[in-house]
Amino acid sequence: MITAPLLLMTVLLPLASLILALSPRWQKIYRYSLPLLPVPAIVAGLTVELHNWLEMPWLLMGGTWGLDELRQSFLLLTSILWATAGIFAVGYLNTRKLRAFCVFWALTLSGNLGLIISVDLASFYSFFAVMTFAAYGLVVHEGSDEANRAGRVYLAMAVAGEMALLTGLLMAAQHADSVLLTELPAAIAESERSWLIVALLVAGFGVKAGLPFLHFWLPLAHPVAPTPASAVLSGAMIKAGLLGWLVTLPFGELALPAWGNTLVVLGATGAIGGAMLGLKQVRPKTILAYSSISQMGLITLMVGAAMANTSQAATLLSVIALYALHHGLAKGCLFLSTAVELPTERRFRWILCLLIGLPGLSLAGLPFTSGAAAKFAMKDALKPEQYDFSMADYLPLVMSAGAVATMLLIWRFLWALSRSVGTGRNHRFKSLGWMAAMACSMVAFWFLPGAGSGTGHAWFVLTPSESWSLIWPIMLATGIAVAWWIARGRNGSWFQC
Amino acid sequence: MTASALLPVFALMTSLTAAIIIFTLPEQKHRLRTVVNLTAALLKLLLVGLMIWGVFQGREYGVSFTMVPGVDFVLRADALAMLFAGLSAALWLLTTVYAVGYLEGSPNRSRFFGFFSLCVASTMGIALAGNLFTFFLFYEMLTLSTYPLVVHRGTQQALRAGRTYIIYTLTGGAVLLLGISLLHSFAGDLPFRPGGHFAGIGPDLQAPLSIVFVILIAGLGVKAAIVPLHGWLPTAMVAPAPVSALLHAVAVVKAGAFGIVRVVFEIYGLETANALGLLSGLAAIAAFTIVYGSVRALSQSDLKRRLAFSTVSQVSYIILGLCLLGPVGVAGGLVHLVHQGVMKITLFFCAGNYAETLGIHRIDELDGAGRRMPATSVAFTLAAFGMIGTPPLAGFITKWTMGTGALATGMDWVIAVLVVSSLLNAAYFLPVLNRIWFREQKDPWTEERQWGRFETSAWLLWPPLVTAAFLVLAGVLASASFSPLGWVELIVAREVGP
Numbered sequence: 001m002i003t004a005p006l007l008l009m010t011v012l013l014p015l016a017s018l019i020l021a022l023s024p025r026w027q028k029i030y031r032y033s034l035p036l037l038p039v040p041a042i043v044a045g046l047t048v049e050l051h052n053w054l055e056m057p058w059l060l061m062g063g064t065w066g067l068d069e070l071r072q073s074f075l076l077l078t079s080i081l082w083a084t085a086g087i088f089a090v091g092y093l094n095t096r097k098l099r100a101f102c103v104f105w106a107l108t109l110s111g112n113l114g115l116i117i118s119v120d121l122a123s124f125y126s127f128f129a130v131m132t133f134a135a136y137g138l139v140v141h142e143g144s145d146e147a148n149r150a151g152r153v154y155l156a157m158a159v160a161g162e163m164a165l166l167t168g169l170l171m172a173a174q175h176a177d178s179v180l181l182t183e184l185p186a187a188i189a190e191s192e193r194s195w196l197i198v199a200l201l202v203a204g205f206g207v208k209a210g211l212p213f214l215h216f217w218l219p220l221a222h223p224v225a226p227t228p229a230s231a232v233l234s235g236a237m238i239k240a241g242l243l244g245w246l247v248t249l250p251f252g253e254l255a256l257p258a259w260g261n262t263l264v265v266l267g268a269t270g271a272i273g274g275a276m277l278g279l280k281q282v283r284p285k286t287i288l289a290y291s292s293i294s295q296m297g298l299i300t301l302m303v304g305a306a307m308a309n310t311s312q313a314a315t316l317l318s319v320i321a322l323y324a325l326h327h328g329l330a331k332g333c334l335f336l337s338t339a340v341e342l343p344t345e346r347r348f349r350w351i352l353c354l355l356i357g358l359p360g361l362s363l364a365g366l367p368f369t370s371g372a373a374a375k376f377a378m379k380d381a382l383k384p385e386q387y388d389f390s391m392a393d394y395l396p397l398v399m400s401a402g403a404v405a406t407m408l409l410i411w412r413f414l415w416a417l418s419r420s421v422g423t424g425r426n427h428r429f430k431s432l433g434w435m436a437a438m439a440c441s442m443v444a445f446w447f448l449p450g451a452g453s454g455t456g457h458a459w460f461v462l463t464p465s466e467s468w469s470l471i472w473p474i475m476l477a478t479g480i481a482v483a484w485w486i487a488r489g490r491n492g493s494w495f496q497c
Numbered sequence: 498m499t500a501s502a503l504l505p506v507f508a509l510m511t512s513l514t515a516a517i518i519i520f521t522l523p524e525q526k527h528r529l530r531t532v533v534n535l536t537a538a539l540l541k542l543l544l545v546g547l548m549i550w551g552v553f554q555g556r557e558y559g560v561s562f563t564m565v566p567g568v569d570f571v572l573r574a575d576a577l578a579m580l581f582a583g584l585s586a587a588l589w590l591l592t593t594v595y596a597v598g599y600l601e602g603s604p605n606r607s608r609f610f611g612f613f614s615l616c617v618a619s620t621m622g623i624a625l626a627g628n629l630f631t632f633f634l635f636y637e638m639l640t641l642s643t644y645p646l647v648v649h650r651g652t653q654q655a656l657r658a659g660r661t662y663i664i665y666t667l668t669g670g671a672v673l674l675l676g677i678s679l680l681h682s683f684a685g686d687l688p689f690r691p692g693g694h695f696a697g698i699g700p701d702l703q704a705p706l707s708i709v710f711v712i713l714i715a716g717l718g719v720k721a722a723i724v725p726l727h728g729w730l731p732t733a734m735v736a737p738a739p740v741s742a743l744l745h746a747v748a749v750v751k752a753g754a755f756g757i758v759r760v761v762f763e764i765y766g767l768e769t770a771n772a773l774g775l776l777s778g779l780a781a782i783a784a785f786t787i788v789y790g791s792v793r794a795l796s797q798s799d800l801k802r803r804l805a806f807s808t809v810s811q812v813s814y815i816i817l818g819l820c821l822l823g824p825v826g827v828a829g830g831l832v833h834l835v836h837q838g839v840m841k842i843t844l845f846f847c848a849g850n851y852a853e854t855l856g857i858h859r860i861d862e863l864d865g866a867g868r869r870m871p872a873t874s875v876a877f878t879l880a881a882f883g884m885i886g887t888p889p890l891a892g893f894i895t896k897w898t899m900g901t902g903a904l905a906t907g908m909d910w911v912i913a914v915l916v917v918s919s920l921l922n923a924a925y926f927l928p929v930l931n932r933i934w935f936r937e938q939k940d941p942w943t944e945e946r947q948w949g950r951f952e953t954s955a956w957l958l959w960p961p962l963v964t965a966a967f968l969v970l971a972g973v974l975a976s977a978s979f980s981p982l983g984w985v986e987l988i989v990a991r992e993v994g995p
Contacts, residue, residue: 058977060889061897100934122897126888133887140935148935159923162887163916170897170912174904 002047004054007065007117009040010075011127014110021103030102031093035086035433037106041079041113045072046449053119060122061179067117069449073321074243075116076448077328078236080440082109085235088336088433089228091426097141101226104137108237115240121169121179128165128244131237132158132208138229139221150220157217161207165244168200172248181247189254198259201248208241210293211300212269218293219277223285227339228433230285234292235332239324242299246320251306252313257389260308263300264391268398270297275405284338284417288331291409295327295363298378298402301395305382308389312381319377325448326362326374329441333359336434338417341424356417359441360410364477365403365470367462370445372470375403379469400473407477415485502560504548505572505625508582509618511541512589516614524607531597534610538590541621545586549579553987559627567686570634571627575689576988577762577831581624581755583984584835585747588842589617591960592747595846596739598956599853609649613739615642616748623752628688629677629764632756636673636720639752640666646740647733658732665719665729666749673716673756679709680764689759691992693766703773706765710775713760720753721816722809724786731793731805738849741801745808746842751834754815758831761819762992771822780820784914786813791921800848800860803925804841807884810918811837818899821911824989826902829895831988835981836883836891839968843880846961847873854953856944860929865938869945870952874933876965881926883968886919891971894982 014037020030048067056063067075086105093101111131118124136158140151173179175197176187188197207214222234250256271294278290299320306316337356342349362369382395426434462470515537522530548558551574558574574582596613600606619642622635640663648659680687683705687694695706719726730750734741744750761770761779770776790810797803814837818830850873851857851866867874883890888897896915903911948954975982 058974060894060973060975062976122888126893129887129889133882137934143935143937151935155927159920159927163920166886166896166900166919167912167916170900171904174901 003049003052003066006040006044006048007054007067010044010079010117011110011114013037013040014106014113017106018103021099024099027095027099027102031090031098034089034102034105035083037086037109038079038082038113041075042083044117045076045079048072060120060126062120063123064119064180065117065123066119070243070246070317070321071116072449073325074239075113077239077325078112078116080444081236081328081332081437082112082232084433084437084440085228085231085332085336086433087429087436088231088339089226091429091431091433092226092228092339097143100137101141104134104141105229107134108138108232112232112237112240116243119181121173121181121184124181124244124247125165125169128240129162131240132162135229135233135237138225138233140224141226141229142224144224147224150217150224154217154221157207157214161204161214163204164200164207165204168197168204169248171197171200184248185250185253188248189250194250194254194256198249198256202245202259202263205241205244205248208238209245209300210238210241210270210274210296212266212273212293212297215270215274215293219281219286219289222289222292223283227285227335230288230338231332231335231437234289234335235328238292238296239328242296242303242320242324245303246317249303249307251317252310255308255310257308260304260387260389261391263304263307264389264395264398267297267300267304268394268402270294270300271398271402272297272405275402275409278409279412281412282416284413284420285335287409287413287416288334288338291334291363291406291413292327292331294402294405294409295331298399299323299327301398302378302382305387305392305395308392309387312386316381319374319381322377323374326370326441326445329437329445330359330362330370333434333437333441334363334413336437338420340430340434341422341426344423344425355438357410357414359438360413361407361474362441364407364410364474366474367467367470370441372462375470376466403473404477404480407474408480411477411481415481501556501558504544504551504558505574506560508541508544508548508586509572509621509625511537511544512614512618512621516611516618519607519614520611522607524605527606530607530610534593534597534614535590537614538586538593541617542586542590545579545582548574549583549984552576552579561627564630567681568630569628569686569688571631571688572622572625573627573689574625575691576984576991577758578624580831580834580981580984580988581751582621584751584838585617585620585624588743588747588838588964591963592739592743592842594956595742595849595960596737598954599737599739599849601954601956605649608645612642612645613743616646616743618642620748620752623755626689626759628686629680629760630686632759633670633674633677636752636756637670639748640670643740643744643749647736647744649737649740650735652735655735658729658735661732662729665726669716669719669726669753671716672712672719676709676712676716679705679712687764689763691763693762693764693769695764695769696766698769707773707775710760710765710770710773713764714757714779717753717756717760720749721757721812722750722753722786723782723813723816724789724809727786727790727809730809731797731802734799734801734805738801738845738852741805742842742845742849745805745845746838750808750812751838754812754834757816758819758834767819767822767827767993776820776822780817780908780911783813783817783820784911786810787817787914787918788921791918791925794925795921797925798859798861800851800858800863800929801845803860803929804844804848807844807922807925808837808841810921811841811884814895814899817911817914818902821899821902821906821908823902823906824993825905826899826908826911827993828982828985828989829897829899829902832898832982832985833895835985836895836968836971839964839971840880840883840891843876843961843964843968844884846957846964847877847880850953850957850961853957854946854948855942857942860932862940862942863929863932864936866932867934868938869942872952872958872962876961877933878930879965880968881930883972885922885926886915889969889972891968891981894972894975898982
């Protein structure tokens with residue numbers, strides 16, 4: 001009974017907030033309302049009854065909204081990240097073009113949340129488009145030449161992606177004779193042109209998800225946006241592409257080993273290649289953007305495996321949701337920390353340095369972090385003996401290499417950050433937003449629905465062999481990083497600790 | 498006479514009467530003229546609304562009498578007629594409001610509004626015409642009543658454009674008359690009838706019917722701006738903004754497209770036309786026009802010229818939709834009759850607002866216009882995204898319905914046309930939007946003026962805002978029974994069958 005108003009509010013509150021843009025006198029109120037906009041979505045994610053669809057036959061081609069386990073997980077990730085980034089934004093923003101920022105923020109948010117709760121195709125595609133086009137305003141907000149260039153590349157690739165989606169969705173919907181997303185996978189599996197439809201959907205959503213060779217816009221656009229926008233772009237919106245794959249591709253319906261192989265190769269390319277390119281960067285946010293490509297590459301491995309094997313698909317989908325939740329929250333923290341000022345007193349500095357590094361270590365899979373849970377679940381789900389497509393044997397190798405690459409990239413990020421970070425006082429809301437994001441990534445994560453499902457036993461119990469499997473990539477990467485630093489003549493600062 | 502006969506006659510007479518009153522009013526009676534204009538527009542909207550309600554419930558409205566033996570004058574309100582009449586009545590009201598503000602203080606307003614009302618009476622007649630002869634009558638009346646509007650400013654450029662316009666359209670009219678006479682010579686006076694008249698014709702009639710079809714389409718194609726008969730349209734954009742808005746959205750191009758719909762559906766019949774192999778040719782021409790118009794739009798630096806080429810492209814969606822054979826594809830084409838009208842009129846209203854308030858005509862002068870005129874720019878942005886076909890706006894509903902219809906009948910190549918057209922639309926609209934919203938103003942707008950309490954005169958501001966709201970609602974509420982798509986599905990059920 002409470003479902004309908006909560007689902008409607010999830011989308012309508014950010015849209016209704018646009019009224020505040022009508023007068024320049026209200027822009028101060030608008031700024032402070034940013035953190036509140038995702039609140040109905042958080043409440044919906046925590047309380048709404050699953051599989052209870054809200055039918056709106058008059059909407060678009062016939063609207064159906066609601067949540068299932070997968071969408072619940074994505075909704076919580078997205079709304080929490082937008083809320084914390086929203087708090088951060090209150091402190092981060094200055095008054096220049098404030099109203100424009102708030103408008104694009106609210107529009108992008110409504111699209112991002114709306115696509116998650118959409119169960120019918122037209123709503124999903126509509127919200128996806130709203131998010132895509134509104135985010136352009138966030139990307140070019142700074143107005144620099146660099147931002148405009150990034151915006152152009154972003155828009156060109158986004159439009160191309162939209163067209164691939166339009167074609168793929170049209171074909172799939174025509175076969176399904178339905179506008180419900182839930183009917184698409186089976187219809188695609190039965191279609192004689194399933195290959196083409198899958199290709200179009202993989203590519204169309206792949207643009208958003210940073211799939212290698214469709215990723216060119218990402219390291220340009222994610223870093224030039226204002227920091228809170230970078231956080232949601234890289235933490236939440238990148239996951240919209242992933243969710244698109246998960247709800248449309250024929251998982252569990254049809255084994256497509258060729259696609260499994262292709263996606264594993266692409267995933268490996270993204271995981272390793274993204275990290276390699278990231279290591280050459282000097283700006284912290286660009287490094288993080290490449291890290292996102294790399295992490296999405298690891299997730300793509302699981303998507304590929306799920307395409308190749310029908311019996312494992314359900315398990316893999318829940319692990320992907322877990323991994324996405326972990327990565328989104330941790331990446332959000334890392335992006336926000338690029339705009340955090342260090343305290344002027346030296347004795348508090350090391351605590352902050354440690355905290356800034358913590359989500360990075362979580363990405364690398366440090367025991368007792370969300371990353372450890374995600375990594376365990378992934379390793380478990382990707383054991384090669386469960387699969388019979390040809391690339392399956394390489395999965396453990398790619399995952400280990402990916403873990404080392406992740407940690408190396410984190411060291412690179414921390415090194416770059418230490419050279420660019422400033423000292424001084426943080427705006428109250430900036431500190432609050434960053435701490436809230438940290439708390440969600442480190443603590444609240446464990447209490448979110450589905451987060452505990454990965455390991456099969458409590459998160460604080462680790463066998464020595466499990467610990468070792470997590471620790472050695474971190475140690476190896478640290479060794480390489482130290483060796484590189486010494487070889488470079490120890491130049492560069494490390495937070496002046 | 499019963500109400501069923503009177504309603505269509507009244508709907509026609511409201512604008513005719515308004516025209517006659519306005520012609521007789523002295524030039525300086527602004528207030529009275531505005532009152533007459535708006536009363537007539539509101540009254541007509543009401544009458545059309547009544548007819549729509551009646552047709553929805555299955556009632557028939559019509560009147561006919563014989564002009565000369567063998568030629569009847571027929572007015573008939575069916576579902577298809579109401580699609581065009583409804584669009585025309587609703588947009589006439591808004592355009593009248595807009596024109597009152599636009600022409601404030603300019604000379605010759607009596608003449609302008611007189612012909613304006615005549616022009617709308619013609620479109621109403623075109624919508625309600627029950628046979629080809631009646632259709633032709635109003636079709637020519639439209640040509641003659643729009644000419645004074647196109648040349649209204651009386652400048653050298655306007656007169657030149659007017660000449661081009663009248664040569665194209667009168668030639669088109671002559672060709673159409675030739676087609677109608679030929680058809681009359683071997684088939685008699687044909688009323689419009691769902692399913693057409695030529696189902697199961699013998700092979701001896703096939704060749705003449707095909708030839709007549711080509712002649713009819715060529716005659717109608719001039720107004721519908723099918724390439725290569727489109728030359729008048731970009732030239733005619735020198736007309737005042739409300740005229741361009743009406744020309745591009747309701748009156749002229751739509752009259753051509755609507756005529757093609759009538760000929761294909763109700764003279765030949767969709768199946769017969771297809772069996773004769775006529776539709777594949779028409780589809781190819783429409784597809785070419787769609788792409789050609791968009792490509793030409795890309796290189797225009799004048800805002801209204803870009804919009805004009807965009808019309809060339811978009812109107813052919815309607816024609817391409819007809820050629821998709823199945824009920825879904827046909828619905829996609831027909832609904833674009835309304836969708837394109839609402840979106841394009843919004844764009845022309847906004848272009849007029851930029852021109853009248855800031856003196857902007859070229860696209861590169863638009864930098865920073867969003868900050869100065871946010872409401873106009875929001876309307877423009879929505880309409881442009883609608884044209885690109887971005888969900889959830891009206892243009893997306895068209896594209897989606899046509900795409901589904903094309904796939905259902907195995908015409909997969911149409912998807913490629915839709916995608917290419919969307920990409921081109923994005924390529925020529927998104928840079929404009931980028932200038933409006935994200936560029937800083939470069940040079941001062943020399944003709945800028947403060948006009949009214951808002952960013953521009955309220956008369957100019959409200960019409961685009963209302964049409965922008967329409968184009969959002971037509972998309973978001975597409976599945977509601979009162980939406981354009983809902984109405985078109987009713988038409989298709991009656992015309993093509995399930």
